[in-house]
Amino acid sequence: MTAHDAVRAYWDAAEARDWKTFGGLLAADVVYQGPQTRERVCGREAYVRFNVEGFPGAWHVKIERIVGEADQAVSWIEFTGESGTQPGICFFRLDAAGRISEITDFWPDPYDLPESRAHLVDRY
Amino acid sequence: MTAHDAVRAYWDAAEARDWKTFGGLLAADVVYQGPQTRERVCGREAYVRFNVEGFPGAWHVKIERIVGEADQAVSWIEFTGESGTQPGICFFRLDAAGRISEITDFWPDPYDLPESRAHLVDRY
Numbered sequence: 453m454t455a456h457d458a459v460r461a462y463w464d465a466a467e468a469r470d471w472k473t474f475g476g477l478l479a480a481d482v483v484y485q486g487p488q489t490r491e492r493v494c495g496r497e498a499y500v501r502f503n504v505e506g507f508p509g510a511w512h513v514k515i516e517r518i519v520g521e522a523d524q525a526v527s528w529i530e531f532t533g534e535s536g537t538q539p540g541i542c543f544f545r546l547d548a549a550g551r552i553s554e555i556t557d558f559w560p561d562p563y564d565l566p567e568s569r570a571h572l573v574d575r576y
Numbered sequence: 577m578t579a580h581d582a583v584r585a586y587w588d589a590a591e592a593r594d595w596k597t598f599g600g601l602l603a604a605d606v607v608y609q610g611p612q613t614r615e616r617v618c619g620r621e622a623y624v625r626f627n628v629e630g631f632p633g634a635w636h637v638k639i640e641r642i643v644g645e646a647d648q649a650v651s652w653i654e655f656t657g658e659s660g661t662q663p664g665i666c667f668f669r670l671d672a673a674g675r676i677s678e679i680t681d682f683w684p685d686p687y688d689l690p691e692s693r694a695h696l697v698d699r700y
Contacts, residue, residue, distance in 0.1 A: 456645065487663060489689040491697040498696070506693035517667060519645045521580065526643045526650040528667060528680075539611060541665050541682060543641060543652060556652075558665060558684040565613040569630035572622070573615040 455546050456520030459527050462544075462552060466503065467513050475500045479553040486557045499555075509534050523547075579670050580644030583651050586668075586676060590627065591637050599624045603677040610681045623679075633658050647671075 453461070458477055465474035475496055484493040484502070493502045511533040518527050523546045531540045538559065545554035565573070577585070582601055589598035599620055608617040608626070617626045635657040642651050647670045655664045662683065669678035689697070 485700070486697075488684050488686050490700050491689055491693075492700050493697050502693065502696045506696045508692065517648070519643050519648045519650045519667075521643045521645055524641070524643045526652075539682065541684075543643075558663065558682065559687070560612050560665075560682040560684040561687065562612050563683075563685065565615055568632065569615075569626065572626045572630045573610075573617050576609070576614050576616050 453550055454520055455523055455525035455544065456518050458546060458550065458552060459518050459520065459525040459542075459544055460515065463513055463515050463527060463529060471500050471504060474503070477552055479547045479549070479551040482551075482553055482555065484555045484557065486559075488559060507533070513540075577674055578644055579647055579649035579668065580642050582670060582674065582676060583642050583644065583649040583666075583668055584639065587637055587639050587651060587653060595624050595628060598627070601676055603671045603673070603675040606675075606677055606679065608679045608681065610683075612683060631657070637664075 462474065462477050465477065478496045478499060480496050482496055482499050484499050493499045511531060514530045516528040516530055518525060525544045527542045529540045530537050538561070541558045541560070543556040544552055547553040586598065586601050589601065602620045602623060604620050606620055606623050608623050617623045635655060638654045640652040640654055640663070642649060649668045651666045653664045654661050662685070665682040665684070667680040668676055671677040
């Protein structure tokens with residue numbers, strides 16, 4: 453399985469709440485990091501629990517893009533939860549056995565366009 | 577040149593303020609989008625100007641990761657400007673001539689860890 457395919461399977465399993473398949477894609481020593489909050493989760497069991505319990509309520513993910521190269525891949529998803537839809541970006545690294553061993557997760561929020569470049573852009 | 581190499585050259589040229597090389601990597605009809613502000617810049621000339629004039633002051637970029645596949649690539653950079661260092665993530669698409677034709681740019685800011693998952697993570 454390529455890194456691209458592993459990441460597609462990861463999101464398909466998450467969307468299906470198929471935590472057995474989801475866990476099977478992860479290395480036992482997987483490390484998840486969220487640089488924006490400086491949060492970290494270590495190990496497969498803790499990371500599955502983080503996904504099951506950390507995001508209560510109804511949510512759905514739609515894959516916008518996956519780009520994979522060698523042992524790495526990146527996904528851009530659109531996450532829809534109770535507070536609306538927002539983009540999420542994850543960088544993945546796989547170990548030698550093809551299991552996901554590193555996840556770095558970014559959630560970019562809307563912000564105001566700086567005045568300094570407002571004359572250089574259009575809005576959509 | 578692969579998409580991975582084109583994106584490395586893009587950031588090297590930006591860091592060097594080599595706007596001639598930078599422009600040469602872009603398709604004439606390049607489209608830049610920033611989904612967080614809903615800003616858009618269309619065309620090579622406007623996009624070079626956006627980079628030259630839109631980000632005054634001293635800044636530096638350090639490539640953290642580039643992942644490329646076929647006509648697409650993603651970069652994760654650390655951008656250091658007057659207000660500190662922050663991650664930036666760009667999704668790129670190349671046209672049939674190998675020039676960068678689409679750029680989607682994300683700037684994730686720090687945010688507070690939600691209480692709902694605080695018991696499921698460590699901090700770093």
